[in-house]
Amino acid sequence: MRSDPSRLSFEIDARDGDARAGRLVTAHGVVETPAFIPLATRGSVRSLESADVAGLGYELVLGNTFHLFLAPGAGRIARLGGLHEFMAWDKAIITDSGGFQVFSLAHGTVADEIKGRRGRSGTEGRVLEISEKGVRFRSYVDGSERFMGPEESMSVQAALGSDIALVFDECTPFHADRDYTARSTERTHRWLGRCLDWHADNGPPRQAVFGIVQGGVHEDLRRESAETVTAAGVDGISIGGTLGKDKPEMYGVLDMTLPHLDRRTAKHLLGIGEPDDLVEGIARGVDVFDCAVPTRLARHGMALAPLPGKRHRFDVRRSALTEDQGPLVEGCPCPACSSYTRAYVHYLSREQELTAVRLLCLHNLAYLRSVVAGARHAIFQGAFEKYRKAILGGAAPWEVE
């Protein structure tokens, strides 16, 4: 397999240092980059309709291969016309490979990971066997035994009909030692080959495939993985695996990875998307990001905001906001900030009204969209470094000149 513009082309319109403004041209339209990708895990973005997501300016969403494989099933979605038709979304879709989720059954969730737990969250006994072939596990839907390996993942993604498929990999956990990480990364590379072989013979002609760089926090493994994935001739490259214990280490992993990737290739940072991470990733040459943060924060009553000392967020349920008549974030053009006060969202969120989740999802997604749109504008102006510093310093993305 070689990268092929009939599946996907990536045009770089402007560069500013290592940051780039580009366009991913997919079978379902153009995605301007830098871009943030909202999660449509089970074919919907939490509390929103597809039209709402498009209305926020998004051109690409991420569907979850693992969850859609278990229910409603890839064959069913194919019979219903594919994932675009199923969810009434005519713009681009990227699907993850399911690797992250099947291995999370063994390694524990990201939350377990962060908290130093291992294999918790009721996932014990879910993984029956991990082998060169793939992973045998028990479905959380009906308890049945299921199997997913490179070919199965690609086959599911083919049935879903996504514009961009990701190769099946093991997301090496933070607690894995160097030896485990090295062996796992080698297996991920062998799986990369099998994914590309399967796709060359069976993949939808217009579906692009992104390879995934692993290697944990080890510079030599990251470099080797970057070179291996680049040499495989993929349509784009995702950076996965553990990115370290904190943000400086994450940026360090990007610094040890990106220089070894082809500058012309589209680059995707997996599972990262806080405002500071977006500008730091863009500064290093990342083009697209996906992350659960905006929608997950919404569920917990948190709004994204230009507050670098507070992780760019605040809790709308704080008592201080009980009678606050301002919008969630002053100047924010989102549907929630245009019509409603902090006092209203505060009250609805405290009362666990579903409308609060919707308003916060709209705001948080609009906020991240503003961050990447502002970055794109700044790159064209040759002013990205100033923009990055402004965002890190607490400016709202629409305030930066």
Added chain:
Amino acid sequence: MRSDPSRLSFEIDARDGDARAGRLVTAHGVVETPAFIPLATRGSVRSLESADVAGLGYELVLGNTFHLFLAPGAGRIARLGGLHEFMAWDKAIITDSGGFQVFSLAHGTVADEIKGRRGRSGTEGRVLEISEKGVRFRSYVDGSERFMGPEESMSVQAALGSDIALVFDECTPFHADRDYTARSTERTHRWLGRCLDWHADNGPPRQAVFGIVQGGVHEDLRRESAETVTAAGVDGISIGGTLGKDKPEMYGVLDMTLPHLDRRTAKHLLGIGEPDDLVEGIARGVDVFDCAVPTRLARHGMALAPLPGKRHRFDVRRSALTEDQGPLVEGCPCPACSSYTRAYVHYLSREQELTAVRLLCLHNLAYLRSVVAGARHAIFQGAFEKYRKAILGGAAPWEVE
């Protein structure tokens, strides 16, 4: 107090038998009748924004005095500019009196009621004292002792700034005997006088007040209550209390009540809103209805549909719909049916995705809006009886010529 067109006027544009097509002219716009009123219990209609509710064609929503009194509090909403401003809704609002909820603490919930239970649902010990003055109870929000009587209810509704306030009453439960119902109805009448007195001295000049007819299932009590409320000179009349054990008995209660009410007055049936009940109520002269059904059904994965043998609803989670590519209801012009399949809503609802609740709320509210809009049209055509039979027989409201 006398009814006053500066607060509210009700213009009847067409009559067809006892059914009428009219316009309620409120301080926040005109409400075409017959009308269904969505519940914005805590200042939001479940999963929707105020703009969504307006987009469905609704001109009037119902806010809940009891819940808004306990949190965020009437004073707070007043300081935030009133309920319209708080929830960004510039059309009309009716507020219930809180009587139903405070007495539910003693009598049990509607669900308890239907199931023949008494004072269940963890409400034991919540009511501290019921007296001529009002009801002393414990707040579910913070456990504090609170009091609500006629004057307090009117004062809260004044602070909320609703266009139509309801008088404070006891909703007599189905399990109450005739003697209890008679004494309760007399007290409700005394409270009616106190509410109107308070409002004449202190009410917002443009807020209308609806009286409530009680009397249970007893013809003489209903007639007496209808006459008492009519004589009090209210701006409109709500029909409350138990309406019997089943639909025939409910229609019987309407038949024993409506003939004793002034034909020119706007009439509101409290807490009723299934499609068959709407056309049966309209046939008897009811103008507006409020009900939790459309939004509560949405939470349970149920869609309203022209299925009279199945209570005008179906369960979207049924296995038969797994690959059903039709809309929820063929021909339905709602946002959910315009864009999404039954298979999609089925899947999202099974997976408990919030988007499913939203799509079902949009559909169910749009469906009831179609039922009342169709009724209005039929009344103008002098064809309401045909319309009523068509709806009862399983026609979709937009199919009836």
